[in-house]
Amino acid sequence: MPNDLNQAAYWVAFILEHCPFPNRDALAAQFSNAEIVNLCGCGCNTFGLSLTTRDNVPRIAIASSGQPHRMVFEADFRDRWEPEGWGSLEILLFVDELGHLADVEIDYCGNGIPIPENLNLELTPYSVFVSESLL
Template sequence: MGNSEARAAKWATFLASRNEFPARERFLAAFKSGRITRTCECGCNSFDIEVPEESGVPLLARPGNYGAVFELMFATVEPTGSIEFTIFVGKSGHLASVDVSHCANALPVPDEFVIIEPPYHARVSEALGV
């Protein structure tokens, strides 16, 4: 399965289920209100999303604090490697993109794999205001 809007929805649901991410509800609301504007075709599963200002969805981060606001990384088996997630916001504070890569984007994201719990890295930006 290549990168697609369906794959983006799968990753959004996965990220919103993770206790390591304190802005789960805001993230999922932004994803559901947004429109995917690009899915990367390089083999990663990254995507860009636009959340309309008039959506009424709470901001994911404080305005002006654009960039990466959350990172989550797991070791994987079958195949062996890692899967990495990074959530980005735009200057407005709304969700802007999600990067999903395998082995630091050295390999395409496999259709199926098994993650090893717990994640070996989780970082929450202060910009989330949580």
């Protein structure tokens, strides 16, 4: 599946609708006040974010000067097209040192293969990680 601005916008909507992020309003504010940048071309659908009004947007995690790029959330969804539930789409959210959303990583099977053109995802994640640093 090609990674472009339209696909990134699709994933933003999917994340806000289907990921059980603890503070959805703060996450939505991050997306609403950011420009999508750095589209990865390796076959995943990863993209970065550049906040336009950083000071006016609530952080989603505590600041940490020692960890400038850290994962704070992950939700994994099964792909029903794959036999016996082997297909997995992983959504990982990373924050910058100030606790603002910086990168959204979208992988398939641990980034072992490119994201397929057609997905039939279960809409409830089978695995979720929530960092203790989330606000």
